Amino acid sequence: MASQINALGFLLSFLSCALYGNWLPLISVILFVLTPLPNSIFGNYTTNDVLEDSVSHVADVGRFLTAVLMVSALALPITLLHVGIINSSSAFMSISGGLLIYSTMMIYSSIVTRNEVQY
Amino acid sequence: MNPSVFIWNCRLPGLSAATREKLSTYATYFSGALVCWWFFIDGLVVAANTPDFGVSIGIEDWIPGILATFGMLIINSIDLSSLSDDNGFEYGASRLANRVKLMLFIGIALIAGGVAGSFAILVIKYINGGEAANKVIYTGLTVVMQTCLVMTSSFILWLSNRTDQNTEFNFVLQ
Numbered sequence: 452m453a454s455q456i457n458a459l460g461f462l463l464s465f466l467s468c469a470l471y472g473n474w475l476p477l478i479s480v481i482l483f484v485l486t487p488l489p490n491s492i493f494g495n496y497t498t499n500d501v502l503e504d505s506v507s508h509v510a511d512v513g514r515f516l517t518a519v520l521m522v523s524a525l526a527l528p529i530t531l532l533h534v535g536i537i538n539s540s541s542a543f544m545s546i547s548g549g550l551l552i553y554s555t556m557m558i559y560s561s562i563v564t565r566n567e568v569q570y
Numbered sequence: 571m572n573p574s575v576f577i578w579n580c581r582l583p584g585l586s587a588a589t590r591e592k593l594s595t596y597a598t599y600f601s602g603a604l605v606c607w608w609f610f611i612d613g614l615v616v617a618a619n620t621p622d623f624g625v626s627i628g629i630e631d632w633i634p635g636i637l638a639t640f641g642m643l644i645i646n647s648i649d650l651s652s653l654s655d656d657n658g659f660e661y662g663a664s665r666l667a668n669r670v671k672l673m674l675f676i677g678i679a680l681i682a683g684g685v686a687g688s689f690a691i692l693v694i695k696y697i698n699g700g701e702a703a704n705k706v707i708y709t710g711l712t713v714v715m716q717t718c719l720v721m722t723s724s725f726i727l728w729l730s731n732r733t734d735q736n737t738e739f740n741f742v743l744q
Contacts, residue, residue: 508731511598515727518602526608533612534619 453555460551467544473537476545482524483549487556489516524549597730604723605642610635613712624702625695631713634688638717641680642724648673650731681721688717 464480493513528542537545617627648670696703696710 514595514598515602515605518599519606522603522606522608526606526612530608530612530615534615536619 453558456551457555460548460555463544463548463551465548467537467541467548471537471541473541475531476528476537476541479524479527479545480549480552482520482527483553484556486517486520486524486553487560489513489520491560521553524553594730597726601723601727601730604719604726605639606719607635607639607716609712609719610716613709617706617709620706622702624704624706625699625709627709631691631709634684634691634713635716635720636684637680637687638684638720638724641677641684642720642727643677644680645674645677646724646727646731648677681717681724685714685717685721688713 461480464476467476468474490513493509493516525546528537528545531537532539532542614627614631617623617625692707692710692714696707
């Protein structure tokens with residue numbers, strides 16, 4: 452089910468580029484795919500030093516970069532639409548396809564981590 | 571007792587430690603969402619795509635945003651626990667705390683300078699620039715928008731870090 456929705460998202464985002472012959476919205480899809488990456492890199496960081504009493508802010512860096520990538524992926528089609536490089540249907544398809552891809556990735560990773568905890 | 575700078579040192583009531591931690595997480599996401607330069611980029615793209623644009627875009631349009639972002643990096647990279655680092659075998663504040671205060675001052679001055687510079691660019695280039703520049707005032711407003719958002723985001727991040735520190739303090743008390 453999740454993989455079908457993921458394929459639908461990729462279909463929408465490729466259609467938004469291919470129907471109008473303008474491949475700039477594909478950058479937004481790349482940003483959407485990269486969005487979970489900082490959280491997965493920085494989120495599980497734990498220091499080995501038991502005596503260290505300061506709070507680690509490494510996870511905060513991951514959250515910050517995640518939000519930056521998310522807003523960039525959303526804002527790129529809107530900027531292109533504002534200038535008139537792409538039309539509104541292309542921007543809509545690009546954003547909705549990217550959101551579908553991102554949500555299915557999140558659902559999949561949450562399922563995987565839950566199974567790991569149970570195991 | 572936690573030493574406080576101000577006389578009104580009341581805590582936020584009714585928030586458990588877990589709620590505070592969650593709030594701090596969301597505040598970090600929110601500040602990351604605000605810090606993006608997309609208003610500025612939108613203004614630049616509009617400027618590049620408008621025929622006979624009334625203002626020439628140069629390096630000076632980039633400088634306020636770069637200064638504000640740099641100041642944000644500085645004041646949010648500081649370990650806040652070193653600000654209250656008064657190991658009492660010396661009179662006055664410790665030297666580490668003095669250096670931390672100097673870096674904080676530099677960071678906040680960079681942010682304030684960025685905001686003031688963006689307003690200066692708006693007034694000099696776009697408002698006082700003549701008829702042709704008045705028509706494209708949107709690009710000038712995006713520079714102001716960008717630096718104000720960076721300032722807001724850095725203050726949100728700062729406040730969320732403070733909350734984080736309080737959480738740790740409460741946790742130690744229990």
